[in-house]
Amino acid sequence: MGVVTTGPAAPGIRREHLHASVSDPVLDTMNFLNEVTMRFPDAISFAPGRPYDGFFDLDEVNAYLRRYLDHLAELGRSPEELRSAVFQYGPTAGSIREIIAESLHVDEGIVAEPESIVVTVGAQEAMVLALRALISSRDDVLLAPAPCYVGIIGAARLFDVRMATFAEGPDGLRCADVEAAVLEQRAAGRRVRLLYLVPDHSNPLGSTIDLATRHEVLELAERLDFHILEDSPYRLVSAGRQLPTLKSLDAARRVVHLGSFSKTLFPGARVGFAVADQTVVGADGRSGLLADELGKIKSMITVNTSSLSQAVVAGMLLASGGGAARRNGEAAKRYGNAMDATLRELEHRFPAQRRRAVGVEWNRPTGGFFLTVTVPFAADDRALERSARRHGVIWTPMSYFYPDGGGDTAMRLSVSYLSAAEIVDGVARLARFVDDELEG
Numbered sequence: 001m002g003v004v005t006t007g008p009a010a011p012g013i014r015r016e017h018l019h020a021s022v023s024d025p026v027l028d029t030m031n032f033l034n035e036v037t038m039r040f041p042d043a044i045s046f047a048p049g050r051p052y053d054g055f056f057d058l059d060e061v062n063a064y065l066r067r068y069l070d071h072l073a074e075l076g077r078s079p080e081e082l083r084s085a086v087f088q089y090g091p092t093a094g095s096i097r098e099i100i101a102e103s104l105h106v107d108e109g110i111v112a113e114p115e116s117i118v119v120t121v122g123a124q125e126a127m128v129l130a131l132r133a134l135i136s137s138r139d140d141v142l143l144a145p146a147p148c149y150v151g152i153i154g155a156a157r158l159f160d161v162r163m164a165t166f167a168e169g170p171d172g173l174r175c176a177d178v179e180a181a182v183l184e185q186r187a188a189g190r191r192v193r194l195l196y197l198v199p200d201h202s203n204p205l206g207s208t209i210d211l212a213t214r215h216e217v218l219e220l221a222e223r224l225d226f227h228i229l230e231d232s233p234y235r236l237v238s239a240g241r242q243l244p245t246l247k248s249l250d251a252a253r254r255v256v257h258l259g260s261f262s263k264t265l266f267p268g269a270r271v272g273f274a275v276a277d278q279t280v281v282g283a284d285g286r287s288g289l290l291a292d293e294l295g296k297i298k299s300m301i302t303v304n305t306s307s308l309s310q311a312v313v314a315g316m317l318l319a320s321g322g323g324a325a326r327r328n329g330e331a332a333k334r335y336g337n338a339m340d341a342t343l344r345e346l347e348h349r350f351p352a353q354r355r356r357a358v359g360v361e362w363n364r365p366t367g368g369f370f371l372t373v374t375v376p377f378a379a380d381d382r383a384l385e386r387s388a389r390r391h392g393v394i395w396t397p398m399s400y401f402y403p404d405g406g407g408d409t410a411m412r413l414s415v416s417y418l419s420a421a422e423i424v425d426g427v428a429r430l431a432r433f434v435d436d437e438l439e440g
């Protein structure tokens with residue numbers, strides 16, 4: 001990693017005087033991946049969880065902005081109000097909450113009052129707000145499956161949130177493991193406040209929680225008194241019928257649902273949201289919504305989500321019947337084809353007998369952007385560097401997604417960003433890399 005030293009030696013700042021999170025390897029993982037990607041620009045990269053570039057059209061941005069402004073004008077807003085809707089600071093909780101509530105209804109069958117929604121700078125900020133609000137003492141615990149999304153691990157590290165994990169095995173999430181982990185924390189005098197889950201086509205595993213387990217985990221949250229952070233950005237970019245969200249099944253309001261438009265619309269908008277419809281009661285007996293509390297925290301972090309970005313996102317939703325699902329049919333098909341092509345090429349390069357002989361295996365997700373390949377050697381940063389340098393192929397070490405260590409011999413492949421030809425070439429390169437490591 002590049003270290004810049006210029007000018008005469010100044011006393012400088014000692015790293016150990018900074019917050020511990022800046023020395024945490026988790027916060028460096030994305031930098032390392034970016035650095036490898038920049039050093040080997042011709043490599044085929046299965047690393048980024050980005051949507052496919054081919055869906056973006058610069059000319060449409062103006063049209064969507066216009067669509068939203070026309071919508072405001074139809075609601076009777078004056079030209080001055082339209083101007084401020086784009087140029088001014090906006091309400092902390094967001095200016096497009098009604099439109100997002102409608103999209104949740106259209107896309108997901110979730111009935112959410114606009115007041116229960118906070119529009120955030122991506123789902124990432126929504127995670128930060130939820131952790132800040134719901135984790136109130138050193139004995140409060142964030143529980144998550146291992147492996148889990150690096151963004152929640154990093155957010156926990158920023159706030160010194162104690163994190164506990166349970167293993168997610170090849171057959172997916174098991175409620176018995178969740179229950180055992182909650183009880184283990186209790187026995188140690190701590191309290192699991194939040195369970196973080198990506199129920200659909202998770203990042204990094206690509207796994208999906210079945211319907212019976214969704215009901216079971218909601219029942220468990222009620223019985224053992226914790227809340228669930230449901231983060232599901234890959235549903236609408238996956239082909240076929242999706243299972244109901246936890247939020248749509250959440251009669252007891254145990255679920256804080258995190259939304260993201262990064263994969264369904266465009267990540268450059270940096271627009272996401274939280275649905276936090278839980279009642280919060282004060283010592284004085286007065287009550288409000290958890291969303292109000294998240295809004296207070298947001299007011300001291302990002303003040304409000306970009307008004308301009310919200311306007312474009314709202315225009316896109318309005319232009320596609322109020323939801324994001326309709327405009328994602330083609331994308332979902334494309335990503336489904338990319339996943340099929342990757343699985344097919346893996347099968348071609350590692351037929352059953354060969355992969356059993358050498359100890360290579362992978363899972364077969366039904367949607368989303370990611371799958372996992374297990375190999376019989378350390379798939380660490382050094383292996384990644386060799387893979388990029390000698391074979392021109394980049395992937396993500398799975399160990400990045402294990403807060404307590406693990407995943408040392410597995411790699412995450414993302415299929416979303418590559419063309420069909422790149423997938424064929426990329427898997428061939430990966431096979432050559434594996435061969436090389438085995439001969440080692």
Ligand SMILES: Cc1ncc(COP(=O)(O)O)c(C=O)c1O
Nearest residue numbers: 049122123124149203260262272
């Ligand atoms: C599981 C998961 N949650 C959240 C995010 C981040 O979403 P956003 O871009 O809305 O911050 C990602 C992005 O890759 C993700 O995979």
